[in-house]
Amino acid sequence: MKALLEVRDLRVSFGATEVLDGIDFDVYEGEVLAIVGESGSGKSVTALSMMRLLGESAEITSGSLRFSGRDLLELSEDEMRKVRGREIAMIFQEPMSSLNPVYTAGFQVAEVLEEHFGYSRKAALEKARELFEMVGIPAPEERLRSYPHELSGGMRQRVMIAMAMASEPKLLVADEPTTALDVTIQAQILALMKDVRSRFGTSVLFITHDMGVVASIADRMLVMYAGQIVEEGSVESLFESPRHPYTQRLLACAPSIGERKERLSVIEGFAPSPDAYPGGCRFHPRCSEAIERCSAEPPRLVRGVRCWVAEDS
Amino acid sequence: MHHVSLRAATLRAVWRFAFRRVFGIVLVLFVAVVLTFGALQYVPGDPILILLGDQSGDVELEARLRAEYGLDRPLTEQFVSYLGGVLRGDFGLSFRFASTPVKDVLATGLAISPVLALVALVLSVPLGIGLGTFAARRKGTLADSLTMFVLVLGISIPNFALASFLVYLFAVRVPLLPVAGWGTPAQAVLPLVLLIVPAMVYIGRLTRTYLLEVLQEDYIRTARAKGLREHLVIYRHALRNTLVPLSTSIGIIFGGLLSGTFVVETIFNIPGLGSLAIQSVFARDYPVVMAVVLLYTLFYSLINLGVDLLYGVLDPRIRLSS
Ligand SMILES: Nc1ncnc2c1ncn2[C@@H]1O[C@H](COP(=O)(O)OP(=O)(O)OP(=O)(O)O)[C@@H](O)[C@H]1O
Ligand SMILES: [Mg+2]
Numbered sequence: 001m002k003a004l005l006e007v008r009d010l011r012v013s014f015g016a017t018e019v020l021d022g023i024d025f026d027v028y029e030g031e032v033l034a035i036v037g038e039s040g041s042g043k044s045v046t047a048l049s050m051m052r053l054l055g056e057s058a059e060i061t062s063g064s065l066r067f068s069g070r071d072l073l074e075l076s077e078d079e080m081r082k083v084r085g086r087e088i089a090m091i092f093q094e095p096m097s098s099l100n101p102v103y104t105a106g107f108q109v110a111e112v113l114e115e116h117f118g119y120s121r122k123a124a125l126e127k128a129r130e131l132f133e134m135v136g137i138p139a140p141e142e143r144l145r146s147y148p149h150e151l152s153g154g155m156r157q158r159v160m161i162a163m164a165m166a167s168e169p170k171l172l173v174a175d176e177p178t179t180a181l182d183v184t185i186q187a188q189i190l191a192l193m194k195d196v197r198s199r200f201g202t203s204v205l206f207i208t209h210d211m212g213v214v215a216s217i218a219d220r221m222l223v224m225y226a227g228q229i230v231e232e233g234s235v236e237s238l239f240e241s242p243r244h245p246y247t248q249r250l251l252a253c254a255p256s257i258g259e260r261k262e263r264l265s266v267i268e269g270f271a272p273s274p275d276a277y278p279g280g281c282r283f284h285p286r287c288s289e290a291i292e293r294c295s296a297e298p299p300r301l302v303r304g305v306r307c308w309v310a311e312d313s
Numbered sequence: 314m315h316h317v318s319l320r321a322a323t324l325r326a327v328w329r330f331a332f333r334r335v336f337g338i339v340l341v342l343f344v345a346v347v348l349t350f351g352a353l354q355y356v357p358g359d360p361i362l363i364l365l366g367d368q369s370g371d372v373e374l375e376a377r378l379r380a381e382y383g384l385d386r387p388l389t390e391q392f393v394s395y396l397g398g399v400l401r402g403d404f405g406l407s408f409r410f411a412s413t414p415v416k417d418v419l420a421t422g423l424a425i426s427p428v429l430a431l432v433a434l435v436l437s438v439p440l441g442i443g444l445g446t447f448a449a450r451r452k453g454t455l456a457d458s459l460t461m462f463v464l465v466l467g468i469s470i471p472n473f474a475l476a477s478f479l480v481y482l483f484a485v486r487v488p489l490l491p492v493a494g495w496g497t498p499a500q501a502v503l504p505l506v507l508l509i510v511p512a513m514v515y516i517g518r519l520t521r522t523y524l525l526e527v528l529q530e531d532y533i534r535t536a537r538a539k540g541l542r543e544h545l546v547i548y549r550h551a552l553r554n555t556l557v558p559l560s561t562s563i564g565i566i567f568g569g570l571l572s573g574t575f576v577v578e579t580i581f582n583i584p585g586l587g588s589l590a591i592q593s594v595f596a597r598d599y600p601v602v603m604a605v606v607l608l609y610t611l612f613y614s615l616i617n618l619g620v621d622l623l624y625g626v627l628d629p630r631i632r633l634s635s
Binding site: 051082084116149163 | 530531532534535536537538539540541542543545550553554557627628629630
């Protein structure tokens with residue numbers, strides 16, 4: 001399979017605090033890659049790095065993001081802007097606050113087409129209507145003129161998806177797009193994303209902490225802990241035989257799909273904060289299988305797992 | 314069908330809103346009439362005696378004047394006729410200018426003060442928003458610090474000090490601009506500067522604060538994630554949202570500018586409502602003072618109404634709910 005995006009040794013710091021410690025992964029063409037992990041493990045920072053939208057307080061200190069043949073980190077701000085929303089689109093967790101309250105839903109979708117493809121307002125709104133239809137918004141003609149506060153959470157997320165798909169991007173980055181939604185709506189949005197993905201062949205980087213969601217949508221998954229990838233592999237193999245004790249625990253505690261969980265708080269102990277990551281393996285203080293070596297020497301990601309114990313077995 | 318009824322409901326809501334607001338303004342004005350009229354009964358000095366001056370022995374003239382001013386009638390009758398007059402825009406006769414309707418005394422000032430305040434507002438709002446945006450976009454840079462320094466300076470310098478400085482500068486040092494009087498555009502420059510500086514500075518600081526806040530919002534991140542050019546992110550998405558809270562402040566500033574004309578008119582000897590009011594107070598020309606008070610009450614009520622309407626235009630979330 002061909003890689004659409006190759007992330008190598010990505011490091012991100014907020015001031016003196018390093019929150020991403022050398023992330024490596026590929027996103028293949030047409031696949032859905034899930035990133036899972038507890039709150040604070042660096043999922044959103046990873047996602048925003050792909051868009052170079054981390055904000056001024058963050059610095060990408062090293063690494064490369066090869067995307068269709070060029071390194072996104074080397075692009076000028078203006079070149080990067082043309083990638084955003086056109087080749088890589090992003091949808092967010094909070095469908096309420098992610099839409100501008102003073103503009104209509106139709107306008108906010110039309111904007112993408114005007115900006116990147118020079119559509120006239122009229123043509124852009126017509127295309128927006130088609131997109132609304134595609135994402136299953138009832139009465140699309142009228143919803144074009146609706147303001148965000150007049151729409152339900154599920155409808156708003158559909159608008160966000162329409163906005164993201166307007167330019168038929170090669171990569172869709174979705175940061176917990178269903179977390180804020182009711183269970184039934186969650187399932188509908190997941191179904192829609194699967195539909196959209198197969199229709200356009202878009203690759204999806206799907207961030208979630210819900211294993212049920214991973215099982216339902218993803219082809220492969222990355223497990224993140226404390227700013228590192230601790231395990232990666234196909235969803236099938238990881239669900240079948242997780243090797244890292246952290247992954248094992250995540251899966252053991254996973255609620256079945258639909259069951260609502262705000263945050264993964266099911267593993268004893270607290271996720272460490274980035275300014276005080278433990279030495280050795282960052283998971284060892286919470287790990288029931290830790291051996292002496294785990295506290296002394298940081299393990300590397302070897303054949304898809306970052307664990308001394310799993311590596312040996 | 315569904316939408317027709319929604320439309321009708323909206324229209325009904327709008328009418329209810331309009332009715333409530335107009336009723337509110339009428340009520341406020343009525344209270345203002347009662348208060349000013351009441352206060353008039355307690356002010357020292359008999360205006361008719363003042364009007365008579367050295368003819369104070371003339372009993373016949375005194376009686377005639379009392380009748381002309383309606384002061385010989387019982388208080389309730391005076392009040393009712395005053396109220397009736399106000400409704401018709403008739404504020405009675407001036408004491409200072411014998412037998413002249415207050416209306417005519419006010420005419421000159423009415424054409425100056427509100428216009429002065431309005432022009433100052435129209436100029437200071439874009440200037441202030443421009444300055445605040447300039448500073449916010451350069452947050453943390455030298456340009457931001459310098460702008461903020463100027464803005465803080467603008468707020469800290471008392472208005473009268475700035476006025477004295479300007480008058481000194483132009484009257485004594487570089488006589489480029491007239492420092493008194495009214496009638497030519499040049500004469501309006503210094504008064505306007507004096508009104509605009511504090512208003513602009515205030516709006517500038519608010520704009521910077523609000524804009525920095527809005528720039529943290531999720532929908533700004535969405536706008537950037539869409540690949541919009543930076544000026545669209547700032548002006549279309551961010552600044553447009555700061556206008557919602559700013560509109561309240563702009564109403565307050567307009568009120569401040571209206572009362573600011575009192576000071577400016579006095580300093581620059583402009584025959585506006587402010588200097589008229591002050592002269593009338595000293596001349597015990599109470600009907601004129603009352604009329605000015607009522608006019609300003611009306612202005613403030615209208616500004617409030619204007620701000621609420623503006624709010625509805627700027628923020629779709631409150632278009633219906635209020
Ligand atoms: N703007 C910021 N300034 C400082 N630290 C930040 C900032 N944004 C994120 N961090 C830190 O970076 C780390 C990773 O955060 P991130 O938002 O990526 O977590 P996450 O995995 O997305 O968690 P969640 O499941 O809660 O969304 C956290 O420790 C967080 O405190
Ligand atoms: Mg997150």
